[in-house]
Amino acid sequence: MGRPPCCEETGVKKGPWTPEEDEKLMAYISKHGSGSWRALPKHAGLNRCGKSCRLRWTNYLRPDIRRGKFTEEEEKLIINLHSVLGNKWSKIATHLPGRTDNEIKNFWNTNLRKKLLQMGIDPETHKPRTDLKYLLNLSQLLGTAINNNNLISPSWSHAGLLGLQQPDLAHQLVQIQLVQNLLQLINGNSSLLSNMQSVLPLLGNHNSVINNPIEADTTNGPNYTFPINLRDQELHASPALFPSAPSESGQDISESGTDREGASDQQVLGINNSISRTTSHEMNQADDENPFGATSSGNFNQMEGRSNQQSPPSTVFDAWEKLLEDDDASDSYWKELLE
DNA sequence: AATTTTTACAACCGCAGGTAC
DNA sequence: CGTACCTGCGGTTGTAAAAAT
Numbered sequence: 001m002g003r004p005p006c007c008e009e010t011g012v013k014k015g016p017w018t019p020e021e022d023e024k025l026m027a028y029i030s031k032h033g034s035g036s037w038r039a040l041p042k043h044a045g046l047n048r049c050g051k052s053c054r055l056r057w058t059n060y061l062r063p064d065i066r067r068g069k070f071t072e073e074e075e076k077l078i079i080n081l082h083s084v085l086g087n088k089w090s091k092i093a094t095h096l097p098g099r100t101d102n103e104i105k106n107f108w109n110t111n112l113r114k115k116l117l118q119m120g121i122d123p124e125t126h127k128p129r130t131d132l133k134y135l136l137n138l139s140q141l142l143g144t145a146i147n148n149n150n151l152i153s154p155s156w157s158h159a160g161l162l163g164l165q166q167p168d169l170a171h172q173l174v175q176i177q178l179v180q181n182l183l184q185l186i187n188g189n190s191s192l193l194s195n196m197q198s199v200l201p202l203l204g205n206h207n208s209v210i211n212n213p214i215e216a217d218t219t220n221g222p223n224y225t226f227p228i229n230l231r232d233q234e235l236h237a238s239p240a241l242f243p244s245a246p247s248e249s250g251q252d253i254s255e256s257g258t259d260r261e262g263a264s265d266q267q268v269l270g271i272n273n274s275i276s277r278t279t280s281h282e283m284n285q286a287d288d289e290n291p292f293g294a295t296s297s298g299n300f301n302q303m304e305g306r307s308n309q310q311s312p313p314s315t316v317f318d319a320w321e322k323l324l325e326d327d328d329a330s331d332s333y334w335k336e337l338l339e
Numbered sequence: 340a341a342t343t344t345t346t347a348c349a350a351c352c353g354c355a356g357g358t359a360c
Numbered sequence: 361c362g363t364a365c366c367t368g369c370g371g372t373t374g375t376a377a378a379a380a381t
Contacts, residue, residue, distance in 0.1 A: 101368095
């Protein structure tokens with residue numbers, strides 16, 4: 001049953017295309033159009049299967065293809081689109097004129113994926129990573145930093161320990177994420193807490209937030225909006241790329257993003273704009289020198305950006321639990337982790 | 340300078356949905 | 361309605377170039 005793969009045709013050439021083949025293909029398509037890809041190679045005098053011709057044309061020879069390095073704006077756009085659309089490369093490609101799905105896919109796999117991982121973000125879910133291996137590794141790095149008495153120092157000298165190039169906001173987020181991830185661990189499954197006991201002491205003063213959330217001052221201090229569903233200043237889209245107005249309802253990506261398939265263009269662009277602008281704005285309010293150090297006086301209750309528009313949570317944990325309640329994937333996420 | 344490892348990306352493969360017969 | 365075919369898509373592989381040792 002079924003049709004045999006076209007590439008099983010005997011004697012059909014595979015592998016890299018030669019300039020001569022490219023020329024033949026381009027000449028034929030510019031004269032006759034692509035028409036039936038199946039029939040094209042025969043008519044064009046190419047010893048290739050139609051599929052190979054189509055791929056060569058759409059991914060390489062097409063005149064409207066834009067080659068060269070991805071710009072920073074394109075990077076941000078891809079990340080944002082991916083957070084909503086997932087691995088729908090062709091859909092993502094429609095938002096980047098001149099870029100092919102294949103090119104975007106390759107760029108994601110070779111660059112962006114690693115970048116997100118390095119920042120402590122799971123590239124599949126766009127949530128902070130919570131795998132124990134990663135957390136323990138991070139905790140070790142932070143522990144080293146503490147031993148060197150330079151945790152969260154103005155110089156950010158520990159950034160190098162994290163394998164990062166410069167002390168920018170992304171590195172601050174790594175630290176925030178560690179605590180955030182730990183909170184998630186604690187909240188999500190108490191049995192994991194014991195596994196993390198060796199990690200918690202490394203957080204020094206921040207234990208006060210974890211152990212005595214009620215004591216945490218929830219009224220003052222710089223606001224951090226680092227939604228569980230990603231986004232930092234590094235990744236947020238520029239107004240030029242996301243010109244639409246933010247959603248009035250304050251809907252965020254974690255709500256609409258659960259239905260990745262159903263997201264409209266407007267949702268993709270508008271929602272991200274909403275998140276990004278909030279994130280950017282609030283991030284800018286953070287203490288530049290010690291954004292993390294201020295957490296014991298109320299940063300973490302502010303992680304939940306939506307709480308700004310609702311009655312303020314009474315404790316850090318209230319806000320945190322609320323955030324987790326909103327996170328549809330939370331349960332399955334933990335099941336996965338525990339398995 | 341030679342060798343090994345890593346990175347980047349073009350191309351392939353197989354599956355699925357749509358369509359013509 | 362069932363089958364064969366075409367096309368598009370996403371995952372994976374192969375390989376050349378670059379970087380590291």
